Amino acid sequence: xxxxxxxxxxxxxxxxxxxxxxxxxxxxxxxxxxxxxxxxxxxxxxxxxxxxxxxxxxxxxxxxxxxxxxxxxxxxxxxxxxxxxxxxxxxxxxxxxxxxxxxxxxxxxxxxxxxxxxxxxxxxxxxxxxxxxxxxxxxxxxxxxxxxxxxxxxxxxxxxxxxxxxxxxxxxxxxxxxxxxxxxxxxxxxxxxxxxxxxxxxxxxxxxxxxxxxxxxxxxxxxxxxxxxxxxxxxxxxxxxxxxxxxxxxxxxxxxxxxxxxxxxxxxxxxxxxxxxxxxxxxxxxxxxxxxxxxxxxxxxxxxxxxxxxxxxxxxxxxxxxxxxxxxxxxxxxxxxxxxxxxxxxxxxxxxxxxxxxxxxxxxxxxxxxxxxxxxxxxxxxxxxxxxxxxxxxxxxxxxxxxxxxxxxxxxxxxxxxxxxxxxxxxxxxxxxxxxxxxxxxxxxxxxxxxxxxxxxxxxxxxxxxxxxxxxxxxxxxxxxxxxxxxxxxxxxxxxxxxxxxxxxxxxxxxxxxxxxxxxxxxxxxxxxxxxxxxxxxxxxxxxxxxxxxxxxxxxxxxxxxxxxxxxxxxxxxxxxxxxxxxxxx
Amino acid sequence: xxxxxxxxxxxxxxxxxxxxxxxxxxxxxxxxxxxxxxxxxxxxxxxxxxxxxxxxxxxxxxxxxxxxxxxxxxxxxxxxxxxxxxxxxxxxxxxxxxxxxxxxxxxxxxxxxxxxxxxxxxxxxxxxxxxxxxxxxxxxxxxxxxxxxxxxxxxxxxxxxxxxxxxxxxxxxxxxxxxxxxxxxxxxxxxxxxxxxxxxxxxxxxxxxxxxxxxxxxxx
Numbered sequence: 001x002x003x004x005x006x007x008x009x010x011x012x013x014x015x016x017x018x019x020x021x022x023x024x025x026x027x028x029x030x031x032x033x034x035x036x037x038x039x040x041x042x043x044x045x046x047x048x049x050x051x052x053x054x055x056x057x058x059x060x061x062x063x064x065x066x067x068x069x070x071x072x073x074x075x076x077x078x079x080x081x082x083x084x085x086x087x088x089x090x091x092x093x094x095x096x097x098x099x100x101x102x103x104x105x106x107x108x109x110x111x112x113x114x115x116x117x118x119x120x121x122x123x124x125x126x127x128x129x130x131x132x133x134x135x136x137x138x139x140x141x142x143x144x145x146x147x148x149x150x151x152x153x154x155x156x157x158x159x160x161x162x163x164x165x166x167x168x169x170x171x172x173x174x175x176x177x178x179x180x181x182x183x184x185x186x187x188x189x190x191x192x193x194x195x196x197x198x199x200x201x202x203x204x205x206x207x208x209x210x211x212x213x214x215x216x217x218x219x220x221x222x223x224x225x226x227x228x229x230x231x232x233x234x235x236x237x238x239x240x241x242x243x244x245x246x247x248x249x250x251x252x253x254x255x256x257x258x259x260x261x262x263x264x265x266x267x268x269x270x271x272x273x274x275x276x277x278x279x280x281x282x283x284x285x286x287x288x289x290x291x292x293x294x295x296x297x298x299x300x301x302x303x304x305x306x307x308x309x310x311x312x313x314x315x316x317x318x319x320x321x322x323x324x325x326x327x328x329x330x331x332x333x334x335x336x337x338x339x340x341x342x343x344x345x346x347x348x349x350x351x352x353x354x355x356x357x358x359x360x361x362x363x364x365x366x367x368x369x370x371x372x373x374x375x376x377x378x379x380x381x382x383x384x385x386x387x388x389x390x391x392x393x394x395x396x397x398x399x400x401x402x403x404x405x406x407x408x409x410x411x412x413x414x415x416x417x418x419x420x421x422x423x424x425x426x427x428x429x430x431x432x433x434x435x436x437x438x439x440x441x442x443x444x445x446x447x448x449x450x451x452x453x454x455x456x457x458x459x460x461x462x463x464x465x466x467x468x469x470x471x472x473x474x475x476x477x478x479x480x481x482x483x484x485x486x487x488x489x490x491x492x493x494x495x496x497x498x499x500x501x502x503x504x505x506x507x508x509x510x511x512x513x514x515x516x517x518x519x520x521x522x523x524x525x526x527x528x529x530x531x532x533x534x535x536x537x538x539x540x541x542x543x544x545x546x547x548x549x550x551x552x553x554x555x556x557x558x559x560x561x562x563x564x565x566x567x568x569x570x571x572x573x574x575x576x577x578x579x580x581x582x583x584x585x586x
Numbered sequence: 587x588x589x590x591x592x593x594x595x596x597x598x599x600x601x602x603x604x605x606x607x608x609x610x611x612x613x614x615x616x617x618x619x620x621x622x623x624x625x626x627x628x629x630x631x632x633x634x635x636x637x638x639x640x641x642x643x644x645x646x647x648x649x650x651x652x653x654x655x656x657x658x659x660x661x662x663x664x665x666x667x668x669x670x671x672x673x674x675x676x677x678x679x680x681x682x683x684x685x686x687x688x689x690x691x692x693x694x695x696x697x698x699x700x701x702x703x704x705x706x707x708x709x710x711x712x713x714x715x716x717x718x719x720x721x722x723x724x725x726x727x728x729x730x731x732x733x734x735x736x737x738x739x740x741x742x743x744x745x746x747x748x749x750x751x752x753x754x755x756x757x758x759x760x761x762x763x764x765x766x767x768x769x770x771x772x773x774x775x776x777x778x779x780x781x782x783x784x785x786x787x788x789x790x791x792x793x794x795x796x797x798x799x800x801x802x803x804x805x806x
Contacts, residue, residue, distance in 0.1 A: 078683075078719045085687030150794045172797060173687045174717025174725035 015304030026293035102127035113183030141262035377451035387501030428467035492525025542569030628743025635736035659726030
């Protein structure tokens, strides 16, 4: 089967191969970077999120420790102990002093909440004031744990809709005489600080409400609610692993970290990092790769054109030159000036065509002096230089009354008539595969059976004679119409063994035959005048001819140079072409 | 923690007196017994005292001492009869700041050394918890009782009340970890010619953690 690309030119194929290779490498590179860098970005981001989680846990722990240290220091203040102890004596209980001390400690320790309870957990004072005064906090974390253990306790709790980290420490006097409770808010500032430290967005929330977030206020409203995002995360198959959530048009890798808190609903820190921002370096890398690839592709196009042009240009020139030569223009040369294989090919081609041209010119020139068949036989090396014996038929033709004709016509007109006549003779001889050996002024000698061997050389010679007669009839018609005298001829034919070969000295050799039949054919031709006929053949030829030839009279006549008379037969026509009735010679 | 022997000198003195009373000075009726926890284990450092009848006020009782040695109150528990004056000498090289927020007796002896601090009169029956403002772990109890008839249980939980005239008495027991008020432990006892025997069973709370003690005498 023929592949489709075989139909493409060489140049297109080279370009396609280059372009395909570069495209494949480009796509593979893009795909590979997408895979590797994408995975890497995700891993890095996941690690960042977990780091944020750890930073947050450490932050909470540090805050708790600091809170507890502050609380313990405050609780060991003797003045505070004294104020605390006033509640032992209900009559002299100084609630106001206690409350104002709470305010002072709040400012001193930089916390948002200061509560004081007695040794059973009943709230004695609170700053800022709240509605729980005088009520028991025994069931409220972290007071409940501190009560139970009489040692410091801490918890993350919700107070009036806000998130607080609380610590409760016992006040010793020297036994436990009460508890000091400090609270620090987990608010937007905490989330923002985490965001500044870790570049992750942080939101503190339960599955029903958001307490604090690092998201700017403007974005919080137009994004899907954090609560929805959290429930999506928690509902996923691996809630402990980061997952991609769309936030507006941006994708965020999100992680829900549980926070230990004393609340009715579990508390989470929703930690989020922009996946698209993490992929930005990849996008930039891909853009650059695509740019490099495009330049490469353009380069491939250029190289394809140059390289393929360099190969196909000379090939096309060569192909064009071959076409010219095939058309017969042997003067055409391939003009390729290169020193590589193509240059060698072109030079060889040119030498070959030059050889062909030489040969053709020789053949042409040769053919004008000898017959084309002879020329080809000689050039083809089919003529043995030392001669050979061959069975041939010799035809002699002569114009009757040439002397009278030449006297009547001027030389130019005479030659013109002669040439018109000989053209017809040569055509008739060559039509039968004969060779015009020589022109004898007003006659022609033709050979059949040399240099090419033909078994029916006699029949061909007779057919050629009839052809000459036929063509002469047409020529005479035109000569008559031109007011010129018609040409009359005689033809004698004989066959026999002769010696054929190149005859003559080295400088002027010519192909010819030597033998008795040559002379005899000439003699037979001269007999036509005596018998007043056009074509006479030797008896031996007459016997050889098939029934298609119409023969006329036979005669036995003496000829010059022979002691024995020669038997001749008159040929009148071919039966298949009865129209050719040979007119009587004379 | 091993305490030096002299820490126990008052206990040794009491023991000597007890031996003298029971062994040498035979003849005075007495009440003896034990104090146990709910599981029957002996309870040391419980105070058993005569709650009623309260004897008429006698002459001012002798003064008592709560020493401060190696950043510890010695003794850690001092039962006294109401009206007793207690001195708080400081035998450490450093200052102490003894205080009490107890409604029974609120007082404060700001930073002092040696014998500088004045005596404190305990004129109300009740529990007085004392501490040191600068050493959170230092804690002691002065138990102010209505009567001079009291005894502290030994390591085996045993006590002996001496010198009681024959008659009917109401005895009560107190312990720092007891969940019962002393009046709720009251038991009647007939003191006659024969020695009476009383057992108190006290439900005790678990010991509370205290601020840890730091440093030593060598490293004040």
